[in-house]
Amino acid sequence: QDSFEAYPIVDSGIHNHNILGRLVSMELSKKKQNFLGRHKFYIAHLALISSEFIWGSFVVVSKYGIEDGLSAVHFVCFRTLVAFFILLLLSLCTAELRQELLRIPNRKEAKLLLSIGLCSSVFTAFLSYGLAMSTATNAVVLEMTAIPFTALIAISLKREKLTKLKAFGIVAGTVGGFVMTEVENFEVSGRYFWGNVILLLGGLVFSIYIILCEDAYRSMPSIVVNCRSNFLAVISNWIFAFIAFPQEMRIVSFDEMKFGSWITILYAGAVGMVGAGQLFAWGLKHTSSVAGAIYFPVQAMAGIGLAMLLLGDIPSLRPATSWSI
Numbered sequence: 001q002d003s004f005e006a007y008p009i010v011d012s013g014i015h016n017h018n019i020l021g022r023l024v025s026m027e028l029s030k031k032k033q034n035f036l037g038r039h040k041f042y043i044a045h046l047a048l049i050s051s052e053f054i055w056g057s058f059v060v061v062s063k064y065g066i067e068d069g070l071s072a073v074h075f076v077c078f079r080t081l082v083a084f085f086i087l088l089l090l091s092l093c094t095a096e097l098r099q100e101l102l103r104i105p106n107r108k109e110a111k112l113l114l115s116i117g118l119c120s121s122v123f124t125a126f127l128s129y130g131l132a133m134s135t136a137t138n139a140v141v142l143e144m145t146a147i148p149f150t151a152l153i154a155i156s157l158k159r160e161k162l163t164k165l166k167a168f169g170i171v172a173g174t175v176g177g178f179v180m181t182e183v184e185n186f187e188v189s190g191r192y193f194w195g196n197v198i199l200l201l202g203g204l205v206f207s208i209y210i211i212l213c214e215d216a217y218r219s220m221p222s223i224v225v226n227c228r229s230n231f232l233a234v235i236s237n238w239i240f241a242f243i244a245f246p247q248e249m250r251i252v253s254f255d256e257m258k259f260g261s262w263i264t265i266l267y268a269g270a271v272g273m274v275g276a277g278q279l280f281a282w283g284l285k286h287t288s289s290v291a292g293a294i295y296f297p298v299q300a301m302a303g304i305g306l307a308m309l310l311l312g313d314i315p316s317l318r319p320a321t322s323w324s325i
Contacts, residue, residue: 040286041286041287043286044282044283044285044286044287045283045287045291045295046283047279047280047282047283048279048280048283048284048287048291048292048295049295049298050276050279051276051277051279051280051283052276052280052295052296052298052299052302053298053299053302054271054272054275054276054279055272055276055299055302055303056140056298056299056300056301056302056303056304056305056306057271057272057302057303057306058267058268058271058272058276059127059131059136059139059140059143059299059303060136060140060303060306060307060310060311061264061267061268061272061310062075062127062128062131062136062264062268062272063131063135063136063139063307063311064136064264064310064311065260065261065263065264065265065268066128066131066132067311068258068260068261068264069258069261070257070258070260070261070264070265071248071257072128072129072131072132073241073245073248073249074248074257074261074265075128075261075264075265075268076124076125076128076129076237076241077234077237077238077241077249078265078269079124079265079268079269079272079273080120080121080124080230080233080234080237080269080273081234081238081269082265082266082268082269082270082273083226083230083269083270083273083274083277084227084230084231084233084234086269086270086274087223087226087227087230087274088227088231090223090227090274091223091224091227096221097221097223097224100220100221100224101224101227101228109216109219109220112212112215112216113216113225113228113229113232114232115212116209116212116213116216116225116229116232117228117229117230117231117232117233117236118232118233118236119205119206119208119209119212120209120229120230120232120233121232121233121236121237122205123202123205123206123209124233124237125237125240126198126199126201126202126205127139127143127199127202129195129198130142130195130196130198130199130202131195131199132195133192133194133195133198134192134195134196134198134199135192135307135313136303136306136307136311136313137303137304137307137313138192138195138196138199139199139303140299140300140302140303140304140307141300141304142196142199142200142202142203143199143202143203143206143296143299143300144203144296144297144299144300145200145203145204145207146203146204146206146207146210146293146296147293147294147296148171148172149203149204149206149207149208149293150207150210150211150289150290150292150293151290151293153207153208153211153289154211154288154289154290157211159211159288159289159290160288160290207293210284210289210292210293211289213225213281213284213289214284214285214288214289214292217281217284217285218285222278222281222282222285223278225281226274226277226278226281230273280292
């Protein structure tokens, strides 16, 4: 009889404990939402700054791998492939993401995703080949040209208002980019001239990419958007590599790759493209394309500092002047 009377008491305690647990969980969830709601603006900007810092390290590590014998062709192909598989696994983690990934996009979404994938592919190629023909310091400085490019495109599309300060910033940023490409050297005989031109074009492509992503991230989950765009980038990069560089795409050339090259590729794909990419996506979703571009100097500062430490790449007067402008 005692044992029969004990069970309802234990049951009641468990029931009350569960209710109390749910109430506490709901209260904590509300506080978390309130905190995010109040500080979302600052957290979004912190996410953008963090992504730029990681991208600065990503450029330097990439240059280190290329100088150590990693082919720019292999780097372009494998880093997007690594990023795609990681994003695919993340997209399959929850039922909601799986459903979104398997959903057939409408015509407008398909055009947007195709454009993002194309920009991602072209920017990846420009950055990799530009790094092979220039320096890590030049690369991170020239990527800052995405700031005036993004502002100019946003103003052209009437997303931002043109002010005197923005006009000055666009002109100054453009002049800074031209300083780096040795525009005064009309015979184009500078050691890094063509590499810098490619990197400058990469800044333009990336600014278009930011504008497109701003629309995509507000209508679709960023993981799914990045997964689909990377899939398109993988296809275009591998097709281009097999057509343009058939000798380097032989299987025997993969066997000759060093262990350090694979580490560089994994870091670039996992940390640079997925980690920093998702931070940037969340920040961009809660700010704007211009805000997403305005923190590029953080990438340059991180890249220049790491290039000095890891590569012994001491910035000369030209990149220092360009960065300042």
